Amino acid sequence: MRSLAIIAALVAAPFFLSASASAAEECEAKSWNLSGQQKACFSAKVVDILCEVAGNCPANCGDGKRQLGLLRTDNGKLVYPQKNLQSTFNGAVADLAPHCGKTIDVRGWLVGDEETLKGAAQLYQVQWIRAEGGEWKKANKWTKDWAKKNPDAKGKGPWFRRDPRVKEEIDEGGYLGLGPDEDIVFIKDNY
Amino acid sequence: MSGLTRVLALGLALLPGIALASEGKRIEIKGELIDTWCYFSGVMGGPEAVTGSAHHTCALWCAAGGIPVGLLGEDGEVYMVLKLPDDDNSAGGDTFVELTNDTINAEGMMYERDGLKYLVVSEVISNDGVANLTHEDYGVIPGFAIPKKKIKAVTVE
Numbered sequence: 001m002r003s004l005a006i007i008a009a010l011v012a013a014p015f016f017l018s019a020s021a022s023a024a025e026e027c028e029a030k031s032w033n034l035s036g037q038q039k040a041c042f043s044a045k046v047v048d049i050l051c052e053v054a055g056n057c058p059a060n061c062g063d064g065k066r067q068l069g070l071l072r073t074d075n076g077k078l079v080y081p082q083k084n085l086q087s088t089f090n091g092a093v094a095d096l097a098p099h100c101g102k103t104i105d106v107r108g109w110l111v112g113d114e115e116t117l118k119g120a121a122q123l124y125q126v127q128w129i130r131a132e133g134g135e136w137k138k139a140n141k142w143t144k145d146w147a148k149k150n151p152d153a154k155g156k157g158p159w160f161r162r163d164p165r166v167k168e169e170i171d172e173g174g175y176l177g178l179g180p181d182e183d184i185v186f187i188k189d190n191y
Numbered sequence: 192m193s194g195l196t197r198v199l200a201l202g203l204a205l206l207p208g209i210a211l212a213s214e215g216k217r218i219e220i221k222g223e224l225i226d227t228w229c230y231f232s233g234v235m236g237g238p239e240a241v242t243g244s245a246h247h248t249c250a251l252w253c254a255a256g257g258i259p260v261g262l263l264g265e266d267g268e269v270y271m272v273l274k275l276p277d278d279d280n281s282a283g284g285d286t287f288v289e290l291t292n293d294t295i296n297a298e299g300m301m302y303e304r305d306g307l308k309y310l311v312v313s314e315v316i317s318n319d320g321v322a323n324l325t326h327e328d329y330g331v332i333p334g335f336a337i338p339k340k341k342i343k344a345v346t347v348e
Contacts, residue, residue, distance in 0.1 A: 035233030050273040050281070053302040053309050055212035065280040067259050067273065077305040080271065082228045082259050089249070091228075091257030093282040112231040116238050118268055121306025123231055123259075142256065160252040161338065165288050169251050175337045177247035177292050177321035187337065187345040190330060 029107045029127050030085075036113030036122065044070035044079065044106060046099040052078055061100035068096040070124065073103060082111070083125040088158055090142035092126045105130040108139075215300035219316070222264040223294045223323055224287075226250035230261070230269065240332045243292060243323030248336035250291045257283040260290075262297070262310055270301065270310040290315075294322040 027041035049069040051057035061068055070079040081092040096104075106129055110122035130136045146159050153162040160166060174183040228234070229241040229249060240246065242263060254260055259281065261269040273279070278286035299312040331337055 032232070032234070035231065049271075049309070050279060050311070051212075053213055053304045054215060054273070054300065054311055056274075056279070056311075062279070065282055065284065067271075067281045078307075079305075080259065080307060082231070089228075089252040089256040089258065091253075091259065091282055093257050113233070116231050116233075116269070119306075120268070120308065123227070123307075125232070160256070163252075163255050165285065166251050166255050169288060169291070170248065173247075173321070175248045175331065175341075176244040176326050178244055178324075183337070183341075184345050186326060186331075187342055191342045191346055 027107060029109055032109065032125070034109060034111045034125065035116070036111065038110040038122065039108075040110045040124065041105070041107045042070075042079075043073040043103055045073065045103045046096050046101065047071050047078070048100070049078070049080065061097060064093055064097035066093070067091075068093050068100070070096075070106060070126075077121075079110075079121075079124050081106075081108075081124045081126045084139040084142055085125075085127045086140050086142055088143060089160055092139060094141040094145045095126065095129055095139040099129070099131060103132060105136075107136070213302050213304050215302045215311070217298070218301045219296065219298045220262065220264050220270065220301075220310070221294070221296045222262040222270070223292060224272065224290050225261050225263045225269070225292065226253040226258060227261040227269060227271065228253055228258045230263070235332050236329075239325060240329040243325035244321050244327075245325035245329040245332045247292045247321060248331065249333060251288060254288045254291045255283055260287045262295075268308060270308045272310050272312060274299075274311045276312060276314055290318070292321045292323065294319040 027039050029039050047069050048061040049067050052069060070081055072079060084090050084092045084095050106126050108125045108127040111125055112122045126139045128136045129139050143159055153164055155162050174180045176182055176186060223242055225242050230238055235241050260272050262272055263269055273281050275286040278284045281287060295315050296317040297312045298314045298316055299310055302309040
């Protein structure tokens with residue numbers, strides 16, 4: 001039994017060392033004045049959340065189509081990254097997907113306060129990512145990925161005004177989601 | 192749990208490549224599919240203002256942008272949605288965009304892991320559409336959700 005404990009401790013040791021090495025650096029992240037924000041820098045393995053919680057595990061974490069999580073090396077807890085560093089309504093998967101199954105360092109903020117969390121764990125905004133042996137890079141890949149996937153949507157203005165799916169939804173359901181006729185009533189009453 | 196078992200469990204949990212799937216519970220739940228970033232982060236105001244019709248356009252942007260969608264249950268808790276029927280593309284998949292802000296009655300498996308509740312929806316039993324009419328109290332959030340040219344086109348008619 002003692003040898004089993006020693007093996008387990010040896011297996012875990014590099015991860016604890018990695019976490020403490022990361023923590024020894026200054027934890028730099030830009031404040032967005034988010035509800036309940038707490039600066040958080042840690043090492044973590046990038047995982048497919050559906051695989052982690054439900055055992056549904058396609059190859060390569062779902063190739064960037066599924067939400068990805070951060071399995072912290074210091075405490076083994078699964079952290080949910082909701083957001084990247086960009087300010088235009090973008091998630092974090094484009095930045096995390098290239099690191100599927102690998103351990104990375106991240107800098108960012110744990111987010112959420114008791115009013116909305118109601119006892120649940122805080123979620124995460126990832127601002128910076130460092131691959132093993134690499135340099136820190138901003139988590140800002142989403143819009144470039146979108147432009148590659150939507151070459152016909154080139155034009156002026158931000159992506160969210162040009163996105164074909166968003167435009168289709170608004171054409172059908174209006175800006176309020178209640179149908180285009182309700183938009184007209186709302187605009188006439190409020191502008 | 193003995194000290195030895197604890198050490199072994201932690202060591203195994205930290206091993207790369209081992210997914211420790213949790214046991215799920217089959218549930219039926221009613222709630223609104225929301226943009227979780229604006230809801231939890233407070234970037235656009237209080238939680239009531241970033242649900243329903245007031246926030247619909249922004250929630251579409253966020254769903255298409257790959258921000259996680261959650262189901263805000265009638266119990267006030269948020270269940271992070273990992274799969275909708277026939278669509279496990281939870282980072283911006285078509286079904287996630289199409290059902291934005293809809294109030295649905297769903298059946299599926301609920302999992303709990305490290306302080307969050309996760310939902311894998313197997314069936315949408317009923318769909319009330321955008322039924323949370325928050326625009327009546329909050330207008331549109333953010334204020335630029337409806338573009339100026341649309342407002343001008345309507346108001347100069």
